[in-house]
Amino acid sequence: MQSAADMRQVAVLGATGSIGTSALDVIARHPARMRASVLAAGGNVEALLALCAAHQPDHAVIAEPAAYARLRDGLREAGLDTRAHAGAEALEALVAGPACDTVVAAIVGAAGLGSTLAAARAGKRLLLANKESLVLAGELVIAAARRSGAEIVPIDSEHSAVFQCLRSCEAGGVRRIVLTASGGPFRGWDRDRLAQVTPAQAIAHPKWSMGPKISVDSATLMNKGLEVIEAHHLFGLPADRIGVLVHPQSLVHALVEYIDGSTLAQLGMPDMRTALAVGLGWPERIDSGVSGLDLLAQGRLDFEAPDPVAFPCLRLASDAMSAGGTAPAVLNAANEEAVSAFLQGRIGFLGIPALVEDALAALPAAPAGSLQALLDADADARRFTRQRIDSRTSIA
Template identity: 50%
Template sequence: MTPATSPRRDGPRRVVVLGSTGSIGVQALEVVAAAPDRFRVTALAAGGSDPALLARQAVATGAEHVAVADERALPALREHLAAALAGRPLPELHAGPDAATTLAGLPADVVLNGITGSVGLAPTLAALAAAAPGGAAEGAVLALANKESLVVGGPLVLAAAGRAGGMARAVAPVDSEHSALAQCLRGGRADEVRRLVLTASGGPFRGWSRERLADVTPEQALAHPTWAMGPVITTNSATLVNKGLEVIEAHLLFDLPMDRVDVVVHPQSVVHSMVEFVDGATLAQASPPSMRIPIALGLGWPDRVPDAGPACDWTTAQTWEFLPLDDDAFPAVRLARQVGTAGGTSPAVLNAANEECVDAFLAGLTSFVSIVDTVARVVEEAASAPDVAAGRTADDLSLDDVLGAERWARARAREVLGVPAAGRA
């Protein structure tokens, strides 16, 4: 994958932010506010858990479209907007599970998908469809922070990106690791790349044995030593499922076999990832732990945004550690490699089963180690389960196949855990 190009037009880039009240969305709006000559927000979408914040964001940015996935949040959103705008016209409001997808297809130069979970797949596909020739946002870039949509719908996303000019042209990665890889890949040709090396902080349980992990509590799992994230992503980081998803994501984004995507533990989280070239040279992207740099680069790709985030202080003594991954205590990356190699709906099964297991763990209904154990069992059973389309190739895989596999995986994970439906949208 070579760097995506970006639409060229006079004036600030029109930006649609999906997941605006989450961590990525909030920081994206801070980047936009600091560079009004470069960016202008035209639409905001959020789940609806904080309509007051969404209303404040809409007023501050002047967004013309505002959406909530939870229709029950619409009255509160309208009330907050009316109070803040004091008689001025309200933005056009959208509500319901398809609202973010609607906004993703609007005319724009950049669509930032910062939604958490596989519900981000439909907006990803809509943004890429709009970016294709003849679409409402022809030539736009998808700044992708929602790794699940690529993992779950890999073949569908690749096909949609192809229609929009190719993955390299249509998608700018926002995950810090994949942004780092994309930056490092500027240093050489595709045929000069030997391997990609993703860094992992190791989470709060780095160095723990599997036996010690058996008694981990949700409070412990949510105490990440480096990053402030939502509960699902933070738990995924603790189990290293997040890193497994990132391995699959890198494989798809940069078109390299799974066995050429490695993981190394780097507790300081300063080196965000590395690319090793055939001559033995390795390029690394380093900056203090902050998402503002990859977010700004995703919004401005391929151009950098001055002063987007902090730089390393080379006047201060510091030590960076790099440690091998313990696959016995943390088998999630090994499982993800198997799933990514299998392809088809297997990644969708892994992701959906994991979301259900994380919900159960955070609710105190299952143990920490059972998360990956249960996911592995569901993945294994899916290979021979009817109506999962496990054997489908990329050419004949449909969105219905992916959604059906997800539904099966969620139900089976709950059966294995012995827990009721979590009520996930």
């Protein structure tokens, strides 16, 4: 039995989202060894209050300062001792301080960068589900983690799979890694069919339960492109040693090929709780609540190459990674704006890669030696993309 001093104190950022709720499910299965000490959410006060009642953290943070009073009063009315906070600065201070030793970074988009960097700089165990942090500022995050001794454990199922395969062998000897993609809901569609896609269709992922933005990224394959950039930073491999295969069953999450001809694969049911349990328990294996994989029941496993014509986002991400500097920040920002416009019905599905390509062409890569340079590139790309959206009544 662990003592209270040995218990893992976990900050769950993005607690009301799908990854956050999965993390809390795993944490609740191990009350003797870990607890949620900090819960953070965007603007859904009611959902955050419900989680506080269930998990009784020491601190609760709402992103929108205007919602602070509702959070504070709701905690008091519920008779909870949880302290209310609001805003990015408060969250970053909690993440960097003694309130936690482990951080589940699951805030969607560039909004998660500040808290991710704070955790990395403070030497915390960082369970990284916010891929945009590495896409936008991978060199800065990795450098900060190395300086502080922070341990980054990726929570994307594909990167968790690579992490597990690499940790099973001595360092070195890797020829390449291969990430798998489900292909999303439009696998096999051509551009004519994709032009008619609606937001409701795009967020209906066939395998994973995710938020709208991530679901659209999966449908365009931008999610996989961002994961390739993330893998480059996490595992230190160049683009030509990171491959992608479409695997519609989503049971093989990644493969690592070694120079001796061996290929190791990590398999499992498509459930984020497995990767979260790896991050929370590593190097031990702990119960995640996910059932084992019955290959006889699952049947065949299929693999195919992604279609670069119908789904150009994968190419655009690779181009941005090769360009380096601020290019990945431009890619990410333009994509976030384009996906938001698509979900609002302002542009068509094919308008997403078109807008990203326009932004990359208009804003060439510049050196990215500081966080401010990256944030400036992010702001420029958002401004450019919004202007492009506003200037046209219809974007494919």
